[in-house]
Amino acid sequence: MLDTSYRTAYNEDHEAFRDTVRKVLAEHMEPYIDQHEEEGIVPRDAWKALGEAGMLCPTVKEENGGLGLDFGFNCVIAEELSYLGTSAGFTLQNDITVNYFERLGSEEQKAKYLPGMISGDIITAIAMTEPGAGSDLQGIRTTAIEDGNHLVINGSKTYITNGQNADVVIVVAKTDPSQGAKGTSLVLVEDGTPGFEKGRNLDKIGQHSADTSELFFQDVRVPKTNILGGEGRGFIHLMEELPQERLSIAVTAQGGAQRAFDEAVNFTKDRKAFGRTVFEFQNTKFTLADLKAKLQVGWAHLDWAIKRHLEGKLTTDEASAAKLWHTEMQWECVDAALQLHGGAGYMNEYAIARLWRDARVQRIYGGTSEIMKEVVSRSI
Structure with missing residues (x-):
């Protein structure tokens, strides 16, 4: 707990x-x-x-x-x-x-x-990523071209969380491809719309409980009233939501890191080796002490970021720094915790195996750690 x-x-x-x-x-x-x-x-x-x-x-x-x-x-x-x-x-x-x-x-x-x-x-999803466009959202190729009072959507998306369950998807598409990012809009597409197909539930390293899908759009007709927000303002709308999205990932990273630490403490205090518990070895205590110090810093920083967001002051670069630090710390914590489990940590019957698998993508989705560094560097 x-x-x-x-x-x-x-x-x-x-x-x-x-x-x-x-x-x-x-x-x-x-x-x-x-x-x-x-x-x-x-x-x-x-x-x-x-x-x-x-x-x-x-x-x-x-x-x-x-x-x-x-x-x-x-x-x-x-x-x-x-x-x-x-x-x-x-x-x-x-x-x-x-x-x-x-x-x-x-x-x-x-x-x-x-x-x-x-x-x-x-259940909802948001479809940004494409086979050829990840962090570079300006490079998306899915189009939603005006045809009278309708839009005709063509393209494909991938790595979409809630993709199998989704009843309605916010699709990021180019309503005016000649305008680049300024021609991007958010368009609502409901499950069952002709031409909209959900692909396979993707086989991932971790986060197996999360249905993650490919989505395909072939001449999907939706009314223009399905545009969410302003036409041509899709990219701006996406940027407006970045602070909360990245703070959310930082929150989950910190919680996952704490669970991994607690699993390691419980395991090493119970496991015996060479006549004493694994916890009693200096290397174990020093490793756990280092992680505990970082978790202490992490919770304090997370509280600062949450309060700042509640005040409406959290900036994109601050949220990006939070995502960067907490997800990198989470990976350090789950990897060290698995190591302290020894061979047991590599067995799926132990919770640490799932925590380790699930943590890996945290440094990728919502903007990779490398992109986070780029965003933070622009504020310097």
Whole structure:
């Protein structure tokens, strides 16, 4: 269990909510993690269970059918999910896609999608990455060309989280290819629309519970009213959401790192070698002491970043620095923790194996560590 007694970002309401989150996850997620990993997807009944508990999209304003809570409640959910060791795609909906709908959506779009997103009846995805365009979003080739009152979408996307489950996808596409980034728009495509096909559930190194898919669009016709936000402002809208997206990843990284550390402590205190516990060896104690110091710094920095974001002050370069530091620290922590498990750490029956696998992509999605350094360097 995460020790939150020294945290500074949260108040009593956040911690009371955390108790609820832990109970819901203990009932609806923890017993089924192995099943989710094997099946490569989290079933809809889990989404609905979280929705009933107020754990989906809690920041949606009351006038839009939500609880109207601050982003700190999202962070509580993200911390507990990552500490539990599940890669379920709830945080994508909570921390990323719902903001696009509520902030940019028309009244009709908000009324159509937000209630279902809150209840778990509607699962969403955002399709940015393409086979030939990852971090360089300006290089996307998917088009949505005007044809009367409709747009005709052609192209493909890959590595899309929630891709198999998604009922509606925010598709990043060029509505005016001649304008480059200025010709990019966000277009809503619903599951079942003719010409829209979901490819295979991709076979990944880790994060097996997260359904991650290829998406294909062949002459997909949608009304122009499916544009989310301003036409030609898609790239700007994406940039506006970067601080929260990258902070969200930093939160999950810190929670995952703490779980790996705790697993290593428990294992080394129980495992015997040469007549004493592995923990009693100086190398073990020094390794764990080094990690504990970094975790202490990490939680303090994370609280600073969360509070700064709640105040509306967290900048893109600050959030990028947070993602960079916390995900790199997470990898250091899970790798060292696995090493301290010895051969057992390489066995999938131990939680550290999954924590190690799942951590690797944290330094890639949401902007690679190399891109994060580039972004931070621009602020110097």
